[in-house]
Amino acid sequence: MVQGVDIAVVGGGPSxxxxxxxxxxxxxxxxxxxxxxxxxxKFLMAGRGGLNLTHSEPLPTFLGRYHPAGSLDGPISAFPPxxxxxxxxxxxxTTFVGSSGxxxxxxxxxxxxxxxxxxxxxxRGVAIRPRHRLTGIAGQDLTFETPDGPKTVRPAxxxxxxxxxxxxxxxxxxxxxxxxxALGVTVSPLRPANAGFACxxxxxxxxxxxxxxxxxxxxxFAGRTVRGEAIVTQAGLEGGAVYALSxxxxxxxxxxxxxxxxxxxRPDLDAEALASRLxxxxxxxxxxxxxxxxxxxxxxxIGLLREAAGAALPTEPTALARWIKxxxxxxxxxxxxxxxxxxxxxxxxDSLDGNAMLKAQPGLFLAGEMLDWxxxxxxxxxxxxxxxxxxxxxxxxxxxxxxxxxxQKPTMPTASAGQDAPSPS
Numbered sequence: 477m478v479q480g481v482d483i484a485v486v487g488g489g490p491s492x493x494x495x496x497x498x499x500x501x502x503x504x505x506x507x508x509x510x511x512x513x514x515x516x517x518k519f520l521m522a523g524r525g526g527l528n529l530t531h532s533e534p535l536p537t538f539l540g541r542y543h544p545a546g547s548l549d550g551p552i553s554a555f556p557p558x559x560x561x562x563x564x565x566x567x568x569x570t571t572f573v574g575s576s577g578x579x580x581x582x583x584x585x586x587x588x589x590x591x592x593x594x595x596x597x598x599x600r601g602v603a604i605r606p607r608h609r610l611t612g613i614a615g616q617d618l619t620f621e622t623p624d625g626p627k628t629v630r631p632a633x634x635x636x637x638x639x640x641x642x643x644x645x646x647x648x649x650x651x652x653x654x655x656x657x658a659l660g661v662t663v664s665p666l667r668p669a670n671a672g673f674a675c676x677x678x679x680x681x682x683x684x685x686x687x688x689x690x691x692x693x694x695x696x697f698a699g700r701t702v703r704g705e706a707i708v709t710q711a712g713l714e715g716g717a718v719y720a721l722s723x724x725x726x727x728x729x730x731x732x733x734x735x736x737x738x739x740x741x742r743p744d745l746d747a748e749a750l751a752s753r754l755x756x757x758x759x760x761x762x763x764x765x766x767x768x769x770x771x772x773x774x775x776x777x778i779g780l781l782r783e784a785a786g787a788a789l790p791t792e793p794t795a796l797a798r799w800i801k802x803x804x805x806x807x808x809x810x811x812x813x814x815x816x817x818x819x820x821x822x823x824x825x826d827s828l829d830g831n832a833m834l835k836a837q838p839g840l841f842l843a844g845e846m847l848d849w850x851x852x853x854x855x856x857x858x859x860x861x862x863x864x865x866x867x868x869x870x871x872x873x874x875x876x877x878x879x880x881x882x883x884q885k886p887t888m889p890t891a892s893a894g895q896d897a898p899s900p901s
Contacts (some may be wrong), residue, residue, distance in 0.1 A: 481505070481507050482505035482632055483632060483634070484631035486634065488515035488516060488647075489519060489639055489647070489861065490862050490865065491844030492508060492635070492843070494863075494865030495872075497602075498866050500597065504873070505603075507603040507604075507605060508597075508604050509620060510607075512606065513606050515594065516586075516594075518648060520586045527580060527589070528855045528858070529564065529571060529580065530560050530856075530859040531579060531854055532557065532579055535553070538556075538557065538856070541851050541856045543849065543851070544848075544849065551868075552863045554863065557859060567592040568592055569583065570582045579855055608621070609621045609622075613659060617629070633876050635841040637844040639819075639845045640821075640845040641819050642668065642814075642845075644813065644814060648845070661823055662823070662827055666822065667726060668810050668815075669722055669816060670857075672711070672811040673714070673722075673811065674712040674807060674810070675712040675713055675807055677708075677783060678783060681780075682710055685780075689705050689707050689708075689715070690705060690706045690774075690777060691774070692705070692744070693706060693739055693741055694739070694740040695718065695740075696740070697735060700721060702717045704716045706739075708776060712807065714815075720853075722852070729807060729808070734807060734808050736807075738803065738804050739780070739784070739803045741771075741801075741803060748797075750771060751794045751796075752793075753770045753771060754766060754771060755793045771800055818845060818850065818853075819850075822846050823848060825848055825849070828847075830871070831870075832871040833871060833875055839875075843861075843864045843867070843868035844864055845861060
């Protein structure tokens with residue numbers, strides 16, 4: 477038996493929830509289907525280190541963080557960072573701007589915001605169907621694998637917000653690629669984004685320094701320099717500064733098998749000043765002592781410098797300063813999708829019309845990370861997901877029009893929302 481529903485949103489992450497909120501506010505009857513037992517699992521994971529919601533930089537600069545250029549200009553301009561902060565305030569979650577310009581909730585946590593968000597959806601009558609894995613799309617019909625067996629529904633319109641393939645244990649495993657390709661949809665291969673890179677460390681360096689941060693460094697690749705932090709891992713290098721260059725590094729590794737990253741271990745000093753300091757060390761100091769005392773390098777930075785040299789470092793101050801200012805590392809691969817923060821690739825943007833609907837599949841709308849756009853960390857990912865979900869919902873409403881499907885009162889509660897969607901702790 478095929479069950480008729482008004483609007484189906486498939487995917488209970490930020491994009492799907494943002495879409496459901498807009499759709500329910502318009503008076504539509506909305507059902508959210510989620511494969512996991514609860515909603516927003518990756519959202520909660522993002523909040524473990526302090527939920528970075530968006531960024532306070534000027535909008536033109538903000539929009540320039542997205543690739544391909546212009547890919548999210550429309551959705552973000554319609555719901556920019558200022559609107560996202562006001563939306564958080566409306567949920568009782570006041571935000572603030574950190575010293576880096578990043579925007580966080582005052583609680584620094586994702587769970588209070590998610591609880592308030594789900595409560596609003598419940599008040600607006602949004603039905604939640606967890607443990608529903610999408611397994612088939614045939615015309616308007618959606619088939620799900622559920623705890624009670626297969627189930628098919630026929631919505632008046634469907635919005636897919638199924639995520640990419642990063643952190644698959646949290647719900648986004650990329651299984652939707654096969655379903656959409658069977659419909660003739662072009663999907664660029666999914667690849668890790670905002671991910672670490674492999675570097676062939678020596679065993680002593682790996683054993684001593686894996687898990688140690690490299691603080692206040694500058695990384696340069698392909699003419700771009702990023703200041704920040706990186707972290708030495710068992711297999712290579714990751715961290716915010718690495719993620720900021722991850723697209724360029726990934727493409728180089730895919731094209732040639734490696735990428736040569738240059739690290740400035742003392743970006744606050746020029747080479748001349750550094751050489752002068754190295755010249756003034758105490759007589760009899762070892763090279764490690766000079767690097768620690770005169771150059772101010774940490775043990776992990778000294779170890780990385782030796783790794784980069786691959787042989788004995790020069791002792792002459794000017795030559796040694798040059799190495800400190802430009803230590804080269806050869807990266808030989810990307811880390812796996814299971815540790816990537818986000819995903820590159822996805823449904824090519826040309827497959828969608830101006831309403832975010834698939835041109836080849838009327839009534840099927842897409843939003844979020846399953847589309848072929850990417851952005852660095854720093855608030856851009858969540859802003860893109862939420863703005864994109866809202867924009868796709870607006871497009872769906874325009875396409876559906878005021879007289880198609882059926883409606884409900886926007887404040888009508890549903891028991892299923894409270895029963896099926898346990899609140900995050």
